[in-house]
Amino acid sequence: MVFENINKNLLPVKAHYFFTNAGTAPVVPFLPTIAKQLGFSAGEVGGLYTALTIVGNLAKPACGALADRLRLHKILFLMAIALTALAFLSTSFIPESSEAPMTNVSLDCGTQTEIKVCDEELGCARDRLIADAGNYTIECRVRCSPYKGKGSWPQLCDSWNITQYCYESEVNTYAANSMASQPSSSSSNTLAKERKDLIDKLEFTIKVPLAHTLLLQSCLYFRVSEAIFPHGISVIPYCNEQLNAECGMSCDNLKVSEAIAAAPVYADGDKVGLSFLFWIFGALVLAAWVGMAVTVSIGDAICFEVLGDKPSDYGRQRLWGSIGWGIFAVLAGFLVDQWSQGQTHKNYIPVFYLATALLIIDFLNCTRLKHSEAKMSASIARDVTRLLFEFRIIVFLLWCIIFGLCTGLLWQFLFWHLEILAEKQDTCTAVDWVKTLEGLVMATQCFLGEIPFFFLSGRIVKKIGHENAMSVVLLAFGARMVLYSVLDNPWYALPIELLHGLTFGLAYATMASYASVVSPPGTEATIQGLVGAIFEGVGVSLGSLLGGISMENYGGSWTFRVFGSVALCAFVLHFVINTIYSKYCRSPSSPEFQKPGDFGDTTYYSSPSEAVRILGGSENYSSRNPILMASS
Helix, strand or coil, rough: CHHHHCCHHCCCHHHHHHHHHHHHHHCCHHHHHHHHHHCCCCCHHHHHHHHHHHHHHHHHHHHHHHHHCCCCHHHHHHHHHHHHHHHHHHHCCCCCCCCCEEEEEEECCCEEEEEEEEECHHHHHHHHHHHHCCCEEEEEEEECCCCCCCCCCCHHHHHHHHCHHHHHHHHHHHHHHHHCCHHCCCCCHHHHHHHHHHCCCCCEECCCCCCCCHECCCEEEECCCCEEEEHEEEEECCCCCEEEEEEEEEEEEEHHHHHCCCEEEEEEEEEEHHHHHHHHHHHHHHHHHHHHHHHHHHHHHHHHHCCCHHHHHHHHHHHHHHHHHHHHHHHHHHHHHHCCCCCCCCCCCCHHHHHHHHHHHHHHHCCCCCCCCCCCCCCHHHHHHHHCCCHHHHHHHHHHHHHHHHHHHHHHHHHHHHHHHHHHHCCCCCHHHHHHHHHHHHHHHHHHHHHHHHHHHHHHHHHHHHHHHHHHHHHHHHHHHHHHHCCHHHHHHHHHHHHHHHHHHHHHHHHHHHHCCCCCCHHHHHHHHHHHHHHHHHHHHHHHHHHHHHHHHHHHHHHHHHHHHHHHHHHHHHHHHHHHHHHHCCCCCCCCCCCEEEEEEECCCCCHHHHHHHHCCCHHHHHHHHHHHHHH
16 A cells, blocks of 8 residues: 555654644744834834844743753643744734824925925836826825924914814814714813824825826925815815925825835824834734744654654655745735735735634644653753763854854845846836746745755765765855855846755754754753754844845845855865864774763763764664664
8 A cells, every 4th residue: 555654653743844834934924014014113123023033042942941851842842833823813913003104295385285205216116106197086194293393384274274273272172172072972081182183193184186296306296186184174275375394194005105115204203002012013923933933943852753763854854844834925925915905005814814723733733743751861951061062063053053144144135135136137127027036036945945855855964974964055055155146137046046955955954853863862852942043043143134234335246255155165164174073083992872971870872973874774773772772
């Protein structure tokens, strides 16, 4: 039968990697844009992601050590999945704030009233708006502060006959009359709030016939045909003398929003509500991030425990995660577009529900995992500390940092670099196809890079060993970065993405399996968490920071060339050190296994050099290694 050779114990492991990655793919890539749509600034989002990196990577070794000490791997693992699902679902209920940033505009009133928006960027978006403005009228929301500016508001209010919004005595009377006409809402608190809103920020709606939109130099001029104030008061805007006021504006029209997106943001003071939403959003995303971090580190430890004496099969389990991510990342983008047709703001509700459903399936699946809690370290801190002082482990951790450094640059700035190249190639039409290119890049990375090399990683490591596999990864990173640096046509990036199989598929499988085989028994989750924290917390964070500074000051080509040169130098250094150490520094008389007590009174430990031989499969180590005998 075809299915007789299938290891049924590994089916829940494969399903876990598929569903946990499928469950995070619909949400994680969209979180920055979701935060932007909720009204949070780039600085706030940047600060949040810094906190996520720090807390997430502290959680990995901390929860790993807790799982090892209390032997509660499966319980903490399931709790982490549940926490991620609950945080994602809760985030979907955060409302978009009415205090979202608006574009800074100038309201100019004379024989006719116009809104002027000036900026130096997004010239193509302005050109498209003028070329295809259409003979129809749109509505925009405008907010102005009557007591800010150069004193033009009182004159404008007189011209428009809306003095009830401009003078405090009339504001008080108008607010009181408004409340009197609504007995159900006539409390003093409501009166005070309406009075404060009228004084601090005057909001109204304008009607803009797009056919009359003009572009002069770098400024767009929108004609205002009508202004509608609270309680249905409508005004045909006209002024006896030329007046202007500084206001904020947002329009529920995609073309207009794109055309004014690069203009400065209007700042009007009252951000209490938005700040409160930011803290709620940050807390929920932080909870999800911790859940994902713990799921990854303890999940890998459980996977290797289930694999037993076949750690080389890790890649064949992990590739299902790439399949899940690739399928559902594409599906999530489609769902967002379908649910948001005709809307300026995207509707992300479907992806939150999809992610929650997939993570619930993952939770139910993981309850079927057969995981033993038998192994325990006499002293986790002592075992881990002594392990970290081994020379080859130090070299391995430095390799993890270089791996993370290059990965951080790719994660944060590859698309940035490609979009710059696209704009240089075709300034005005690049926006029409660059997102398609980015989608093809992700598909190539996932289906032609990660999945094949996750599948082949075990064979590659068996053939050449962990240390040589690490050298190959550094060489591939160097080649990949240098190739990006000489690109002039962004479409040529597609064949380069085939190297993603080496620089992530093989690299991640090598990192995780090496961390597993060198872990003293009872410290597996701790070591996986520690290695993951060094990879992301040190390497990826440093790569993102240095990459951002370099991109801003020297551009993408120079940045990728420098990172590629660093990777190539690291390859040469790693290869030389590994060759010399293997040939001259390994004592022929050294025992194959450490003596009892070296890593705890009851622990036998297989050294890193034995990892390659274990993976080689030339000998049945389970008959000689008391560690493998105990876990089998």
